[in-house]
Amino acid sequence: MNEQPKQYKWVGTRAIRPDGVDKVTGRAMYGADLALPGMVEGKVVRSPHAHARIISIDTSKAEALKGVTAVITAADMPVADSKPVASGEAMINFKDLANNVLAREKALYEGQAVAAVAATTAAIAEKAAALVVVNYEVLPHVIDVMEAIKEDAPVLHDDMFTGGVKPKPEKASNVANRVEFALGDAEAGFAAADLVIERKFTTEPVHQGYIEPHAVVADMNPDGKVDVFCSSQGHFMVRAFCSQLLHIEMSKIKVTAAEIGGGFGGKTTVYLEPLAIMLSRKSGRPVRMTMSREEVFRGSGATSGAAMTIKMGATKDGKITGAYAELYLQAGAFPGSPVGPAAMTAFAPYDLDNVKVVGFDVVSNRQKVVAYRAPGAPISEYGVESVVDELASELGIDPIEIRTINAAKEGTQAAYGVKFGTIGFQETLDAAKATEHFKTPLGPNQGRGVASGFWFNIGGESCAGIRVNEDGSISLTEGSPDIGGSRASMALMAAETLGVDYHSIKPSVVDTDAIGYHFVTGGSRVTFATGMAVVEASKAAIDELRARAAKVWDVDVDGVVWEDGHAKPASTNVGDFEPMSLAEIAKVANKTGGPISGHADINAKGAGPAFGTHICDVEVDPDTGHVTVLRYTAVQDAGRAIHPAYVEGQIQGGAVQGIGWALNEEYIYDKNGRLENAGFLDYRVPVASDLPMIDAIIVEVPNPTHPFGVRGVGEVPIIPPLAAVSNAVAAATGVRFNQLPLSPPTILAGIAASK
Amino acid sequence: MVKVTLSSGTAQQFTNGVTEVNVEAKNVRQMFKALEADFPGLGEEIQTSMSVAIDGVILPDPFLEEVTEDSEIYVLPKIGGG
Secondary structure: OOOOOOOOOOOOOOOOOOOHHHHHOOOOOEOOOOOOOOOEEEEEEEOOOOOEEEEEEEOHHHHHOOOEEEEEEHHHOOOOOOOEEEEOOEEEEHHHHHHHHOOOOEEOOOOOEEEEEEEOOHHHHHHHHHHOEEEEEEOOOOOOHHHHOOOOOOOOOOOOOOEOOOOOOOOOOOEEEEEEEEEOOHHHHHHOOOEEEEEEEEEOOOOOOOOOOOEEEEEEOOOOOEEEEEOOOOHHHHHHHHHHHHOOOHHHEEEEEOEOOOOOOOOOOOOOHHHHHHHHHHHOOOEEEEOOHHHHHHHOOOOOOEEEEEEEEEOOOOOEEEEEEEEEEEEEOOOOOOHHHHHHHOOOOEOOOOEEEEEEEEEOOOOOOOOOOOOOHHHHHHHHHHHHHHHHHHHOOOHHHHHHHHEOOOOOEOOOOOEOOOOOHHHHHHHHHOOHHHHOOOOOOEEEEEEEEEEOOOOEEEEEEEEEOOOOOEEEEEOOOOOOOHHHHHHHHHHHHHOOOHHHEEEEEOOOOOOOOOOOOOOOOHHHHHHHHHHHHHHHHHHHHHHHHHHHHOOOHHHEEEEOOEEEEOOOOOOOOOOEEHHHHHHOHHHHOOOEEEEEEEEEOOOOOEEEEEEEEEEEOOOOOOEEEEEEEEEEEOOOOOOHHHHHHHHHHHHHHHHHHHHOOOOOEOOOOOEOOOOOOOOOOOOHHHOOOEEEEEEOOOOOOOOOOOOOOOOHHHOHHHHHHHHHHHHHHOOOOOEOOOOHHHHHHHHHHHO | OEEEEOOHHHHHHHOOOOOEEEEOOOEHHHHHHHHHHHOOOHHHHHHHHEEEEEOOEEEOOOOOOEOOOOOOEEEEEOOOOO
């Protein structure tokens, strides 16, 4: 791992995280850790059917059980309009969200919540849940995305007509939406090519695999005020969604962010929170709800499974002349797969004149998908990066060289329209090519794969407060749940801006009553957007500190500058004053106007796109089909790594999740649409002993719109592994596999078929 | 006049496939209004469901941003993330 150039005192250092001791000593409070006086335990009743009409629900036996304090069904919940509503950067159809939280007329997947109970103990709640009698009319179901688009497929929503096409279809179908992007003339591009390759690919749905299951404690007071403590990627999102679903004013809901044991996009929506509030309202007591691991798999969203066709043409010298993609992404039970970003990112790493992408959002009887790192991009870029690799192989061109020939750079117009500003794709290719890894010879049954990835990154709403305490220490408040070490990054940026010791700053993620709206911790936005708010709040505090020093010196504020944590005279003309430290100014704050602080409430714009390039070496056992990852290097442009260790952690974590997607992970359903592997024993995510250390290489091409040059880093590293692994397996076996996961049976079947 | 570029999919729905449309506007608010007047449903669709990129910067909720005849304006789906 390379060390970053140190141009700053604090930014770019590997400081100890402020929340570290609490986490390693078990003191940190996660979602399930809170216990309140009089608290009862909630339990969800889930559909055993993949598709069924709910004829009736009889709760009488459950309600009669001693110790039961409340039973709820969808009848206890307001009916929501079927209309997309802007919620932060997302469009939410609250009718769909309400039905996903608690099924009303139909259960659309096995595991969907249909009722919930609360009781004095978890055991009684479990028993009461079993006493809720739901009368179902079982309906035909469909899981697979290509099966779901067939004419005779069971239709999930008889009021859903494909959007994005004209004229509007007269017949309901499972295709929720169609998107299309085009630049130039793809067919003309293929005509100009010396080599055209067209392949079909499939990927399976995969779960985010966060270690901490969903958990919440909700307490509704008799006067209607609600306190919620939960694990989420956005407590403001939880407040907004619960307010909308339950018709409770936002000001009456206070949500406190628990520590979060992973989210990766999977905690950007609500499942238990509205149920816990309703149960608390009915019980008159605080209610705690936690999902088991099995419930996490059956009842919470994964990302899409997909089918796609990728076609690309290139000249003999490796210039890509035409590209086409047709993408079908599972949305789960309700519309909203990430087909839009999948279509936009598919060819984004490349400078193409002729490209067309068509995408379809398809519902089927499985969990409603929710975001997973770089939603959609790993899927589409897997297909594209596999074909790029095959083009390189067929043309006899080095895989990094063909990407260099076609690499997007500043001024390149992406297929989705936007022209890139300053980007660092080529720098990642150069860094990958320069590694000792890329030059190391391979042995028998071994292969090397290369793949790249792109993600937009986003900004959005964030706030920050800097409070200068009487002793000169700093209390930093913000509202982005800390998943990847963001408290440390915020404190580093504040320390750098203020010119004070990092250790004098205490960062806190505060509740929804204590600070302004924050969009979720997701989209690789927090270090960029909340970091920008922290810098602006720090600058506001500096302005106040300068004003206070000016009062002490009895000079105009314009005569005071801020350097290295001190107020100093701007010139000798101002006067002969000893610099005043922040602590010295804080000490006399009461004499100069009272407490000193700085605040910023922003909607951050100008997130810098990020690119990565990965190299993967594998060995394939020809007798068992088992794939061993021998070596893995991940290069990524971070713009500026505020805390390099956490950037490396993001790169390593994303790479491992992508490797799991490539090699192991898949949902297995029985013929009734019931999930057969709802647990980590049978749903196999990579563990430390499965993989070598991921070598993370940080490239820094600063984002000019951020004060320290930050680009988001959390999304990109999950994108390249799917194709990097697949390309490596192709090199090791001489067989192209166009489906994931590359499990041993798939490998053996492919090898056998090639002989 | 400002030039607004639509994706081919959006253009098929609202502008008979024309991906570049010109409207009189000095800011995004006026641009939405003019697009809605010329292509009923389009301005509303962009405001409620889409993002706008101006000179390479993707804006999820643009409204008051200035636009000029030199601005590069693209209409995109909303982008979130994990």
